[in-house]
Amino acid sequence: MITTPKWVGVAALALVAAITLAGCSTATPSTGSTPGAKPSGAITVYNAQHEELTQAWADEFTKQTGVTVTLRNGDDSELGNQLVQEGNASPADVFLTENSPAMSLVDNAKLFAPVDAATLAQVPEAYRPSSGHWTGIAARSTVFVYNPSMLSESQLPASLLDLADAKWKGRWAASPSGADFQAIVSALLALKGEKATSAWLASMKENATAYKGNSAVMKAVNAGEIPAGVIYHYYWFGDQSGTGENSDNTKLHYFKNSDPGAFVSTSGGGVLKTAKNPVAAQAFLKFITGKTGQTILQTGSSFEYPVASDVAANKALVPLVDLDAPVLDPSKLDSRKVTDLMTAAGLL
Structure with missing residues (x-):
């Protein structure tokens, strides 16, 4: 605590306040995660992805971090519209979809926090929107x-x-x-x-x-x-x-x-601005786009395409590069x- 003598004038008080604020300038906004912070606690995921796949992701993430993951399963449109209706009152920390239009719906409502840069770096530009407010997790x-x-x-x-x-x-x-x-x-x-x-x-x-x-x-x-x-x-x-x-x-x-x-439809993942546990939410998104998360996708039963961390597709599939898909910004798809x-x- 800073104790100020009674004789100190207004100008001196202003200087003390400025010094105090300067010492707090490294605070992280509540809508983002704290760099280097260890995830803990619990998160709620609104999940429109394959239930078996997301459960496998959640189980391994919990095993590695101790974070409890609660899944609320539904389809893209249902959960996307629910998030828009809930707005700032939503209990969701993370939203996962099978297709990107539902992600754009929530993004256009300005409900996503920016995705951590380290997570975006794991995903090629073709499989994430230009906004950086969510990212591709599968295709x-x-x-x-x-x-x-x-x-x-x-x-x-x-x-x-x-x-x-x-x-x-x-x-x-x-x-x-x-x-x-x-x-x-x-x-x-x-x-x-x-x-x-x-x-x-x-x-x-x-x-x-x-x-x-x-x-x-x-x-x-x-x-x-x-x-x-x-x-x-x-x-x-x-x-x-x-x-x-x-x-x-x-x-x-x-x-x-x-x-x-x-x-080729991009499945999306994003962290809500109102996430109660943004550190764990961002860590979960980084995990599923990381090597371990994408390998769980590759070897699982969903037969979707991994899109991140240089993990190849299941050998039974036609390689993504051979599909000759049209180039589209997934954030521009208008549901x-x-x-x-x-x-x-x-x-x-």
């Missing part, structure tokens, strides 16, 4: 699953846009209500614009058969109910690693050529506009 590729007894290779579409042609009426399927497919449409919107996207969605309404979920689409193609469908790659690889009963009659077609159908356009087209 998944768009694919065209087809039944070779109903479609030959020569009949496969060269582009996702080809599915708007009348010859595809009743010959392909998707899950328009799911966040996965809506993320694919957000890429189409970013690459081709609103007019082209609206026209494509109108044709989709005429041509495509709607199912609930990518697994249902793949099962329908496998059963010969419909020749083909648009899904993410990992549904097929996951089924093939097991019994194969829902995929043995199918093959995958990759559009490549920077086509909208070659879109609200996509929902509006799909609703206008009668798909939602």
Whole structure:
């Protein structure tokens, strides 16, 4: 405590105050983590990623740090909208998704704290937004699953846009209500614009058969109910690693050529500004994008792509570099506009 004599004037008091404040100038804002601080306590994660994968991450993180991780599981849109509604009152420390539009939704509401620089350094620029308010943690590729007894290779579409042609009426399927497919449409919107996207969605309404979920689409193609469908790659690889009963009659077609159908969706992770335990929250995000976290992803059952710390994909997968995906800033994918356009087209 600084004791000031009664005769000291206002100017001297100001000088004492300035010296005192200068001594406190290294304080860290409450919205960030303290560099070098050891994580402890507990965090709450709003998890829209695969539950098994995130549980494996949480278990290993707890083993290494002692931090207790509570998961609240849901889907991208559900949890993203919940965070926006909760605002500063949210109990969440961390948000994880399967697709990036939900991350942009929360980021646009200015609810994320900046990601620690050491974490961002682990992730290539292609798999994190320009804002630096969240980061990629995994990725998944768009694919065209087809039944070779109903479609030959020569009949496969060269582009996702080809599915708007009348010859595809009743010959392909998707899950328009799911966040996965809506993320694919957000890429189409970013690459081709609103007019082209609206026209494509109108044709989709005429041509495509709607199912609930990518697994249902793949099962329908496998059963010969419909020749083909648009899904993410990992549904097929996951089924093939097991019994194969829902995929043995199918093959995958990759559009490549920077086509909208070659879109690679970035799964995201971010720390909330209002995190009760920002040190542990930032440490958790650094852990899952680090070598150990990405190796858990590589060797696990989700069959998603690692995107950080130079960890290669599962050997069963087509390497990311060979997918020839379009280059997109994941923070620019507009989920609200996509929902509006799909609703206008009668798909939602």
